Amino acid sequence: MSLDIWLIYLVAAIGLSLTPGPNGLLSLTHGVQHGFRKTIATVIGGGLGFLVLIAASLAGLGALLAASEKAFTIAKWVGAAYLVYLGIRLWRAPPMLVRAGDGAGVSTESPLALFREGFLVATSNPKALIFFAAFLPQFMVPGVGFLTHLAIFGGTFVIVEIAYELMLAFAAQKIAPWLSRHARTFNRITGGMFVGIGAALATAQR
Numbered sequence: 001m002s003l004d005i006w007l008i009y010l011v012a013a014i015g016l017s018l019t020p021g022p023n024g025l026l027s028l029t030h031g032v033q034h035g036f037r038k039t040i041a042t043v044i045g046g047g048l049g050f051l052v053l054i055a056a057s058l059a060g061l062g063a064l065l066a067a068s069e070k071a072f073t074i075a076k077w078v079g080a081a082y083l084v085y086l087g088i089r090l091w092r093a094p095p096m097l098v099r100a101g102d103g104a105g106v107s108t109e110s111p112l113a114l115f116r117e118g119f120l121v122a123t124s125n126p127k128a129l130i131f132f133a134a135f136l137p138q139f140m141v142p143g144v145g146f147l148t149h150l151a152i153f154g155g156t157f158v159i160v161e162i163a164y165e166l167m168l169a170f171a172a173q174k175i176a177p178w179l180s181r182h183a184r185t186f187n188r189i190t191g192g193m194f195v196g197i198g199a200a201l202a203t204a205q206r
Helices: 003-018 022-034 036-059 061-067 069-091 111-123 126-138 146-174 176-180 183-202
Strands: none
Touching (some): 022 036, 022 069, 022 183, 036 111
């Protein structure tokens, strides 16, 4: 792959990452609730989830979902149900406490639980899988193998996405003391946004 093609892909990957989505919202929310350090696990989980989506798209699953109405519908409702569940759980969450000193929310969640949540949110959207299946071929080079494409496309996108989500988590921790005074409102706004994203996914067409 030439440097010119990779640079074009890098710019496109940055644009995709800056597009508002559930993983960015999750990193923002966890940054407030759990602090920057713990949210690193969320971000890594999301990065791995995106890598899985890219691998699946390169392997042809995105094309399968695009071709099969039944498969797409099942994947769509499973993903939508998980996002709505997260939204309801966040809506009902008690107001967070804030530790003196770092401004982070007091957290009892384990890094593994945060990692799992980031991974599941990233992989819960079948439209992302279809998008990658349509987007990546524009940059693929004939004769280059699956692993090479995965390393280049997946590695580039995941690094960009992780950097963006870490910036969101860091910024969220900084404003956590202010948000703590409006914690219930914050929980309901972000919870409602997750429910809205899930509802939008449920009504989405291929």
